[in-house]
Amino acid sequence: MSDTASSAKRKRMDLDPAETLTPTRSKIWMPYGDIILQAESTQFRVNRDVLAQQSSVFKDMFSIPQPPNELTVEGCPIVHMLDTAKDWELLLGVLYDPFQHKDALPFDVLASMLRLMKYEITIAVENATQRIHHEFPEQLDDWDGCESDLTKIEPREEVVADLLNLVYECGITTSIPTVAFCCLRGKLKLEGLLKGLQRPDKSRIILPDEIKQTMAIATERIIDSQHRIFGWLDNDRVIPHVFCTTPSHCTQSLRTMRRAIVLDENDKARYFGLDLWDDEWSDGMCSACGEATKEAFATSHKQFWESLPSFFGFPEWKDLRDVN
Known part of the structure; x- marks a missing residue:
């Protein structure tokens, strides 16, 4: 077997499982886009200028010359992202249609804006963080002035449990105390948090063991x-x-x-x-x-x-x- 064939075989064996699937075109496919982002097996055709304007990471990435023999789709080079297709679809949806969520933001969109913060898309991170801080502030006067229901994040009964996971995951520490307290004082209760809660789509919210332990200890501390x-x-x-x-x-x-x-x-x-x-x-x-x-x-x-x-x-x- 030639070295070329051996090399090709190794490349095929080293492919991520998602890359072995036939890529699918997402609904975000800009006809004048000049770059393809591929997350898992989903491709997004977007504009470099849009990404570079919003993200210092992409700006630096696009300033580096690309090899002439790289793979392309419809003449557009492919950039493989190590994130979920869902997160990219939701985030790109916000970048290309920022007015679709003028008021309350769905939790999944909010989460995607924060989970992809490593790309330093400042406008998305700040928007999401400000919404969480509005609902779960660190000043008592702001807390006392909050509405009883969420106004900047779409409300649903178990969304505070999702938010609890998110603020821990993304390091929004100043909101953790109020989010956690709301989980305990609402209808969810400690038992539901420990066992897991069901979303409207039948998926379940599972808290990490460390957070479960924290919530259990907090229950006794709060009552005392x-x-x-x-x-x-x-x-x-x-x-x-x-x-x-x-x-x-x-x-x-x-x-x-x-x-x-x-x-x-x-x-x-x-x-x-x-x-x-x-x-x-x-x-x-x-x-x-x-x-x-x-x-x-x-x-x-x-x-x-x-x-x-x-x-x-x-x-x-x-x-x-x-x-x-």
Whole structure:
């Protein structure tokens, strides 16, 4: 066998399994494109200028002269990407049609924009990161001003579990405490996070064992911290107030308030530390006790926020930094 034949045989044997499949043309196929990106067995015909303008990595790549005998498709050289075809299809869709998602962004698109951050497509990374920071901020005032539902990311019941995986994977550390807390206080619960959750398409969200362990430990820390920080709900430290006009009545109202704050509709412990104050909680109290409980709640609310990162094994808020 000639050296050429042996070399060719070795090349065929060394091919990635995806490359042995017949490439398929994606829906992103620009008629005036001058470069082919191939991810897995899917090819995308795109424009170098578009990629180079958005990505310093591609700009540098395209500045290097290519060998004259390289493989081409319709006259366009092929660049093999070591990423999923799905991620590239979603990211390129954003680059070529940036106005298709003017409001809430689907999670899969958001994830692709971040998973491909190694290509330094700044506009995509910043857009995705800003959306996550908007929904899950690192300042208490911003958190208290957030809508109850997601507004920059398309909401679905289990999307916070997907987001938890994503912020860990992509190093968006400043949002991990609030994303993790939302996973626990919502309908997902710790049991669902440990067993795995089902998406609408029947696929499952599986958290890495390390994150599962972190969430399990955080559960105990949160319950203990709430009991300690909001301890005034269980004693007479705040109520009755020194200027209370109806001590016995206000003391009874405090018990009703505690039940409303601490327990859910099934009389199980809630994760309430980041809840906003509800004026209905102090209904029935005299004005002095009503104001006292509101002030005590605000103080405890702030203290709980300051402790939040520690529940998940992180330092104080001021020391958190995003990796990217």
